[in-house]
Amino acid sequence: MLDKLVEKGIRVSVDAEELLAKTGDESVYERLLSLGKLFISRADVEGVLSEKNPDAEAAEFRPPSAFRPQAKEYGADLKIMHNLDVTGKSRTRGELDNFVNYFRNRFERLSRLLRQSHSNVPTVTLEDAKKHVGDRVRVLVMITEKRETKKGNTLFEVEDLTGTFKVVFSQTGGREKLMDKSRGIILDDVVALTGKILEPYMIAEEVDWPDTPVVKEKKLAERDVAVAYLSDLHFGSNNFMKEHLDLFVKWLCGEGETKELAGKVKYVIIAGDIVDGIGIYPNQERELVVKDVYKQYGMFDDFVSNLPDYVEIIVGPGNHDAVRRGDPMPAIGDDCIKSDVTKIGSPSMASIEGMKHLVYHGTSIDSMIASIPGMSYMHPEKVAVEFLKRRHLSPVYGGNLIIPEDIDYMVVEEPPDVVHCGHIHKNGYAQYRSTLVINSGTFQSRTEYQIKQGHVPTPALVPVYELKTGKLRTLDFRS
Numbered sequence: 001m002l003d004k005l006v007e008k009g010i011r012v013s014v015d016a017e018e019l020l021a022k023t024g025d026e027s028v029y030e031r032l033l034s035l036g037k038l039f040i041s042r043a044d045v046e047g048v049l050s051e052k053n054p055d056a057e058a059a060e061f062r063p064p065s066a067f068r069p070q071a072k073e074y075g076a077d078l079k080i081m082h083n084l085d086v087t088g089k090s091r092t093r094g095e096l097d098n099f100v101n102y103f104r105n106r107f108e109r110l111s112r113l114l115r116q117s118h119s120n121v122p123t124v125t126l127e128d129a130k131k132h133v134g135d136r137v138r139v140l141v142m143i144t145e146k147r148e149t150k151k152g153n154t155l156f157e158v159e160d161l162t163g164t165f166k167v168v169f170s171q172t173g174g175r176e177k178l179m180d181k182s183r184g185i186i187l188d189d190v191v192a193l194t195g196k197i198l199e200p201y202m203i204a205e206e207v208d209w210p211d212t213p214v215v216k217e218k219k220l221a222e223r224d225v226a227v228a229y230l231s232d233l234h235f236g237s238n239n240f241m242k243e244h245l246d247l248f249v250k251w252l253c254g255e256g257e258t259k260e261l262a263g264k265v266k267y268v269i270i271a272g273d274i275v276d277g278i279g280i281y282p283n284q285e286r287e288l289v290v291k292d293v294y295k296q297y298g299m300f301d302d303f304v305s306n307l308p309d310y311v312e313i314i315v316g317p318g319n320h321d322a323v324r325r326g327d328p329m330p331a332i333g334d335d336c337i338k339s340d341v342t343k344i345g346s347p348s349m350a351s352i353e354g355m356k357h358l359v360y361h362g363t364s365i366d367s368m369i370a371s372i373p374g375m376s377y378m379h380p381e382k383v384a385v386e387f388l389k390r391r392h393l394s395p396v397y398g399g400n401l402i403i404p405e406d407i408d409y410m411v412v413e414e415p416p417d418v419v420h421c422g423h424i425h426k427n428g429y430a431q432y433r434s435t436l437v438i439n440s441g442t443f444q445s446r447t448e449y450q451i452k453q454g455h456v457p458t459p460a461l462v463p464v465y466e467l468k469t470g471k472l473r474t475l476d477f478r479s
């Protein structure tokens with residue numbers, strides 16, 4: 001009888017299917033059909049079985065009597081900055097001109113940011129630098145090559161739109177601090193280099209990244225509402241932690257000691273890897289409890305149906321989701337997620353209560369850890385600080401797959417109030433200048449792959465940020 005629903009293009013969540021299998025009452029299917037829904041959740045089946053109308057029940061969400069969620073009193077203040085989201089705007093054909101346009105766009109926008117910072121020495125193009133032999137100048141360049149010389153110095157090949165140059169970071173003359181800084185320069189970085197021109201070289205004296213501005217006070221919201229940050233749920237995986245995610249749902253619905261905080265949560269942002277996906281890595285099917293990606297998303301829809309209806313759910317994709325593999329990623333399709341949630345690309349910028357939230361899954365975190373000394377899987381927040389310093393979410397081209405759009409969506413044009421990443425399944429937080437950095441964890445227990453790699457995830461810990469007071473707390477759903 002389940003076929004009746006499927007034939008009509010109606011999807012049934014795994015939970016709902018299990019419940020339906022237990023009932024032999026055929027009228028249940030007729031009543032489910034009469035709901036006119038494209039997605040049937042467990043709550044729908046329970047509603048029909050108990051002769052209640054689940055729609056009416058959802059419309060007047062009745063929390064436990066002692067729970068008075070103040071977020072229910074407010075309408076949502078949420079705006080997606082669509083110009084910073086690739087969804088529906090991918091134009092690339094992967095041809096040479098797309099690559100040229102991509103790098104030109106990245107260079108022009110980042111060098112414009114660098115130009116805004118003050119310098120005592122004149123800023124010149126590389127073509128003009130040759131006319132300044134013996135002078136100190138500043139150039140705005142992209143790094144194209146980096147190598148150690150026999151004498152232990154570091155030689156960089158750099159370019160701008162007018163030409164190329166060689167820049168030497170010399171370790172002589174007590175420049176250990178500068179050499180230290182030079183180790184943080186990575187390929188394709190766009191930086192300002194200050195130094196003396198001794199053709200054919202520039203002898204570097206300083207390096208600056210675009211960086212975010214220093215501000216005295218961080219921005220806060222007027223209304224007393226909160227955001228819960230999730231990522232890496234991995235529905236469908238053997239290691240998906242359903243019981244623990246259910247505890248989060250119960251908490252949000254007012255069960256537990258911190259119900260006052262739960263009642264402030266007006267927004268839940270989920271930064272990708274909603275499902276475990278199919279064929280993401282060799283032999284993945286052995287680690288899947290649900291091997292149909294649509295059913296995996298059906299489980300997610302079921303999860304959403306159990307959240308209070310006054311909470312805005314914002315969902316971005318990750319490398320396990322059913323979108324293209326390379327960054328920037330478009331939003332997950334309506335054929336996968338049928339719930340009424342706000343779907344965004346990765347990266348995306350969302351203004352929530354006037355506070356700019358940059359949401360990026362974090363696929364490039366791996367290449368950042370491999371490229372920058374001092375970065376590690378233990379501290380994802382340090383990587384996000386490097387994103388902000390560089391005003392770019394994936395500086396090393398080729399370290400992870402980047403699709404060369406004519407606009408580089410990975411440039412962080414506007415300094416955000418909050419950066420939210422995921423991907424490496426580890427919680428981490430930092431306050432960097434005006435930006436709060438949040439790396440949310442996961443609801444997937446440690447996988448075989450993570451054991452082999454020595455990665456230790458932090459599952460079932462959910463950061464919640466109160467936008468009016470600036471208080472960040474981590475809620476523990478491990479037991």
Ligand SMILES: [Fe+2]
Pocket residue numbers: 232273318320423424425
């Ligand atoms: Fe993940």
Ligand SMILES: [Fe+2]
Pocket residue numbers: 273318319320361363422423424
């Ligand atoms: Fe991921």
